[in-house]
Every structure is written in C-alpha cells, then in structure tokens.
Amino acid sequence: MQRKDFHHALKIQKEECIGCTHCMTICPTEAIRVSEGKAQLFENRCIDCGECLRICPVNAIIIEQDDFNQIFEYKRRVALVPSVLIGQFPADVKATDVYSVLMDMGFTDVYEVEHGVDILAEKARAYIDEHDQQKPLISAFCPAVVRLIQVKFPALVDNIILLHPPLDVAAKYYKKKLLNKGVPKEDIGIFYVTPCAAKIAAVKSPVGEEESPINGVINMDFIFNRVYTNIRRGYVSTPGHNLKHQLSPEGVLWSLTTGEADNMQGRSLAIDGIHNVIEFLEKVENEEVKDVDFIELRACDESCAGGVLTTTNRFLTVERLKKRAAIYREKDNHENNDDLAEYRSFLDAKNIGIKEITPRSMMKLDEDMAEAMKKMQRVKEILQLLPEVDCGACGTPNCTSLAEDIVQQRASINHCIFIQRILEQRGELSKEDTYDIMKSIWGQEKFNKNC
Numbered sequence: 001m002q003r004k005d006f007h008h009a010l011k012i013q014k015e016e017c018i019g020c021t022h023c024m025t026i027c028p029t030e031a032i033r034v035s036e037g038k039a040q041l042f043e044n045r046c047i048d049c050g051e052c053l054r055i056c057p058v059n060a061i062i063i064e065q066d067d068f069n070q071i072f073e074y075k076r077r078v079a080l081v082p083s084v085l086i087g088q089f090p091a092d093v094k095a096t097d098v099y100s101v102l103m104d105m106g107f108t109d110v111y112e113v114e115h116g117v118d119i120l121a122e123k124a125r126a127y128i129d130e131h132d133q134q135k136p137l138i139s140a141f142c143p144a145v146v147r148l149i150q151v152k153f154p155a156l157v158d159n160i161i162l163l164h165p166p167l168d169v170a171a172k173y174y175k176k177k178l179l180n181k182g183v184p185k186e187d188i189g190i191f192y193v194t195p196c197a198a199k200i201a202a203v204k205s206p207v208g209e210e211e212s213p214i215n216g217v218i219n220m221d222f223i224f225n226r227v228y229t230n231i232r233r234g235y236v237s238t239p240g241h242n243l244k245h246q247l248s249p250e251g252v253l254w255s256l257t258t259g260e261a262d263n264m265q266g267r268s269l270a271i272d273g274i275h276n277v278i279e280f281l282e283k284v285e286n287e288e289v290k291d292v293d294f295i296e297l298r299a300c301d302e303s304c305a306g307g308v309l310t311t312t313n314r315f316l317t318v319e320r321l322k323k324r325a326a327i328y329r330e331k332d333n334h335e336n337n338d339d340l341a342e343y344r345s346f347l348d349a350k351n352i353g354i355k356e357i358t359p360r361s362m363m364k365l366d367e368d369m370a371e372a373m374k375k376m377q378r379v380k381e382i383l384q385l386l387p388e389v390d391c392g393a394c395g396t397p398n399c400t401s402l403a404e405d406i407v408q409q410r411a412s413i414n415h416c417i418f419i420q421r422i423l424e425q426r427g428e429l430s431k432e433d434t435y436d437i438m439k440s441i442w443g444q445e446k447f448n449k450n451c
Contacts, residue, residue, distance in 0.1 A: 006147065007204035009063050009197040009217075010048055014038050016060035019443060021392050023052035023061065028274050029152055029362060033405070034395040037443020045362045047147035048197040049274045049299045050308035063197045063309060066216035071106055074189030076178055079107040080170055080214070081193045083114050083252050084304045086324065087317035088224050093231055095324075100236050101227045109178075113170045113192075114251035116343035120166060121250065121263040123352055127161055128264065128293055134159055136269075136284060136292040139260050140354065141165045143202035144299035145277060150207070153281050154359030162354040166254065167192060167199065168206075171213040173346050191216045193223050195307030198299065207357055220309045249325035255304040256318055258296070266293030272306075274299045365407060379403045387418045395441040415441060 019037040031045035032052065039052075039060070053061045071077045079102050086095050099110040128137050138159045140146055149156050164172075171190045178188050192214050194200055203212045230236065253259045261270040269292055271280045277297045283289050300306040305321070306314035365375035382403040390398035394415040396405055405411035413419055414429060414437060423429035439447055 006043060006046065006048075007201050008041070008043060008046055008048055009065075009200035009204070010041075010046065010050065010053060011062050011064055012039050012041055013060045013062060016058055018058055018060070019446070020057060022055045022057060024395075024397050025392060026051050026055050027397065028278055029148065030397045030401050031362075032397070033401075033410075034441060036440065037445060042362075044360065045151055047144050047151065047299075048201040049144040049148070050197045051274060053197070053308050063200065063219060065200065065219040065222065066191075068218060068222070070216050071189055071191055074215070075187040076109060076183050076189065077107045078109040078111060078174055078178075078188065078190045079193060080111055080113050080167065080174070080190060082167075082195060082255055082304060083112060083247060083321060083324075084195050084255055084307070084310065084317060085193055085220060085223070087305060087321040088220070088310060088312045089228060089231075089320075091320060091323070093228075097231055097236050098227055101230045102223075104230065104235070104237055105226060107191075109174070111170060111174050112247055112251070113166050114247050114254045115166075115170055116173065117166050117251045117254045117263075118248050119344050120163070120169065120352070121260075123163055124161060124260070124263075124294075125265055127163060128266070131161075136289060136295050137161050139294070139296045140357075141255075141260060141296070142198065142298045142303075143207070144196070144198035144274065145297045146207055146357065147198070147201075148274070148277065148299070149281070150357065150360040151362040152278070153285055154361040155285060156281065157357050157359050159284075160357055162357070164352050164354055168209075168213060169352060173343060175213060176346060177342070189215045191218055193218050193220050195220045195304045195310050196300065197308060207354075209355065220307070221311050224311045246328065249329040252321055252325040252328060256321060257298060257303045259303065261294065261296040264294040264296075267291060268294040268296065270296040270298075272298040272303050273301045365404070375407045378407050382406055382413065385413065385419070386416055389418075391417070393417045412437075 017038045019034050019039065021034060023039055024032040024034055028049060028051060029045045029047055031042045033040045033042065053063065086098060089098060102110050131137060136159060138149070138156065138161065140160050140163060146160060149160060175188055175190060179185060190213060192199065192203065194217050200217045203214045203217050206212045250263055257272045258270040261268040271277050277299060302314040302318055305317040310317065364372060366372040383399060386399040386403060388399045394402050394411070394417070396402045396411065402411055402416060406413055414423060420429060420434045420437065424431065424434065
C-alpha cells in the first residue's frame with residue numbers, strides 16, 4: 001500500500017525566511033520555489049535529505065520531532081539508538097554511562113539498532129545472488145536515497161533490495177521479545193533517536209509498509225545535549241547498563257560509509273553525499289556502470305555520522321566508532337549468545353522483506369499519458385524561448401523548472417527577467433507590470449531599499 005503523500009520532517013518557518021534562494025539552488029530534487037519573498041516546498045519532490053537545513057543562513061528551516069514526554073504514555077519505554085549516537089561523545093565517555101542517563105531520563109530499555117546486522121548481511125548476500133538479473137542492486141538503508149530513486153530515478157526502483165534496514169528489524173525484534181515476556185502490546189513504546197530528517201519521514205510514512213513498528217522519533221541533537229550535560233555534571237544515578245549483548249564490529253560500523261559494502265560479495269561500491277549519489281545514479285540509469293553487484297548509497301557525507309541532527313564533527317565520530325569496532329574485534333565477545341540465535345530465527349521473510357516500492361516520478365506532468373506527452377513537448381517549446389542561464393531570478397531553480405511550472409500553470413513565462421526586457425522593448429509590458437511581477441515573486445520588502 002503506497003501513500004499518496006510523503007510525510008516531511010523538514011518545515012519552513014515563513015516568518016523567519018528571507019527568500020535568499022540558498023535552499024532553492026541546493027535542493028537535489030528541485031522541490032523549492034520562491035514566491036512572495038518566501039521559500040515554498042513542493043512536497044511530493046522533497047526527500048528530506050536536509051541539504052536545505054544545512055545551508056539556510058537564518059535557520060528558517062527546522063526538523064520537527066515528537067514530544068519527548070510522549071514516552072511516558074507507555075510502561076515499557078524502549079530507546080532505539082544507532083551506533084553513531086555513541087560516536088558523538090568524547091572517548092572518555094563510556095557507552096554504559098550513555099545508556100544509564102537515557103534510563104534516568106525515563107526509558108526502561110535501551111537497544112542499539114545495529115544488533116543482528118551480521119544476519120542481515122547474510123540475507124542481503126542471498127538476495128543479491130537470487131536477483132542476478134537486476135544488478136546493480138541498491139541498498140534500502142538510507143530512506144532519503146529510496147525516496148530520491150522514487151522521484152528522480154523511477155526506472156531504478158526495481159534495483160532496490162527489498163529488505164528492511166536494521167532500524168525496522170530491531171524495532172520489530174525488540175517488541176516481539178517483550179511480547180514473549182508477557183508485556184502487553186499497548187504497554188510497549190518504541191522510540192528511535194534519529195541522526196537525520198529522512199528517518200523521521202520514513203517512520204511517519206514508511207515506503208513498502210502500511211505502518212512503522214516505531215511509535216515515535218526523537219532528534220539526536222536533543223538527546224545528545226541532555227545526556228552529555230548530565231554526564232559532565234555527574235548525574236548518572238542508574239546502575240550501568242548491561243552490555244552482554246554488545247554489537248559486533250560490523251554492527252558498530254554499519255551506518256558509516258562502506259559499512260554495508262564491506263560485507264557484501266562481488267564488486268560492491270559505496271557512495272555518500274546526496275549530489276555524489278545523484279551523479280552516480282545518472283550513470284547507472286544510462287547503463288554506464290557495468291559489472292557492479294551491490295551499491296551502498298547514503299545521502300549524507302560520511303553517512304549517518306554526517307546526519308543533519310548530529311552534533312559532533314563527522315570525521316571525529318567516524319574515528320571514534322572505528323576505535324570502538326577495533327576494541328570489540330580484539331575482545332571477540334560480541335553476540336555469540338542466545339540473542340543472536342533468536343535474531344536468526346526471527347528474521348524470516350515476513351519480518352525482513354519489504355513490499356514492492358513504486359515509482360513516484362517528479363517528472364510526471366500528467367496522470368494521462370497522452371496529455372503528459374503534450375505537456376512535455378510544450379516544455380521543450382518554452383525552453384527554446386528561455387535564455388537557459390539558470391539565474392533563479394524567476395523564483396525557480398533553473399529554466400527547465402520554470403518551463404515545467406508554466407506548463408503546470410504554476411508560473412508565467414513573463415516571470416523570466418530576460419523575457420520581461422524583450423516584452424518591454426516591444427511595448428507589450430510596462431515597467432510597472434514588471435515591477436508587480438517581481439514583487440509577487442520576491443516580496444515587497446526587497447523593493448523598499450533606499451538606493
């Protein structure tokens with residue numbers, strides 16, 4: 001069951017926006033326009049990658065999260081934490097102290113997301129072997145990348161591996177574990193500490209599923225600040241968390257760049273950074289990439305360590321997690337226990353498989369194919385009239401976007417300043433008309449300067 005609309009964690013605060021176009025020009029899916037001096041979001045194009053949030057000079061873009069007090073609606077309050085949360089803290093902060101403070105904050109259980117990734121890797125390798133005709137196969141780990149493929153590269157949706165990422169599997173597994181212990185379903189609340197906006201969107205409107213097993217999402221920067229403040233002040237009252245089921249070294253590194261690719265067979269590549277991902281997917285779509293079995297694609301630079309909701313420098317986070325993995329590798333005492341066996345029996349087709357992922361092309365100009373073809377031809381005709389300098393003065397990212405908006409009746413050709421000059425010379429447009437047009441795009445304030 002595919003939802004008609006995407007949920008978006010990224011929100012534009014109109015009262016703060018100055019209409020500077022930074023977000024519009026950097027958006028990888030051309031999801032932002034400027035109208036009346038404010039940024040406007042085309043929601044079905046947005047993939048919640050967070051690039052707009054990173055670049056906004058006035059913090060007019062925010063990421064919404066669930067109210068933390070929501071956790072107290074449940075008797076068993078489970079904090080699902082990714083390994084990158086531990087990587088946020090200096091080396092002298094123990095993972096056990098982080099877990100203890102989380103429990104002091106109100107959680108009854110703390111569970112790291114990447115438990116069982118060794119088995120997930122086995123399942124992924126088997127999937128790749130079984131789908132040899134669809135290579136290169138693409139990881140479904142990063143929800144921003146999955147949405148990117150849906151809206152910008154719809155021809156590649158069949159290349160996505162239809163297996164749940166560790167987050168969903170961990171949530172289902174831990175809930176099942178509590179149910180087996182006799183905890184009533186209504187008493188269990190699963191809350192994910194997220195490093196990015198895309199995972200919030202994936203929880204609120206999951207792709208390939210009707211609903212998520214996760215009850216709420218809490219931003220990592222909020223959790224980090226609360227936890228680190230308590231640790232520095234010595235407010236760690238709950239006894240140290242039991243780490244008998246610690247992650248494997250592969251689990252520690254799974255959410256970093258090459259975390260998946262290093263565990264796959266055959267020729268595997270890892271690409272991070274949303275614009276690098278787009279460039280590479282264009283090559284895949286054009287069949288320029290040959291003999292590749294598996295592609296790990298992550299929207300953020302250094303993957304989850306570079307998520308927009310992380311606090312620590314991403315390169316320091318990567319260094320810390322690599323050291324943590326090395327320590328675990330030396331101890332060689334990770335999940336060689338009953339927990340791993342339980343995970344293996346739990347990960348059957350029902351609990352690990354994703355339903356079909358459907359394309360949602362942002363290039364679709366009309367639901368009716370014949371009408372869409374007519375509109376596409378009209379876009380080409382309009383482009384011949386436009387200067388194709390992609391200046392953005394029309395309030396759209398480029399001339400192609402303006403042509404598409406004109407065809408969709410969201411804009412007019414005289415929004416282009418070059419067309420305005422031509423029409424003025426012909427006497428078909430007055431200076432007052434051009435002033436009104438630009439004011440409708442950029443707002444009155446930008447024309448109130450004392451020159």
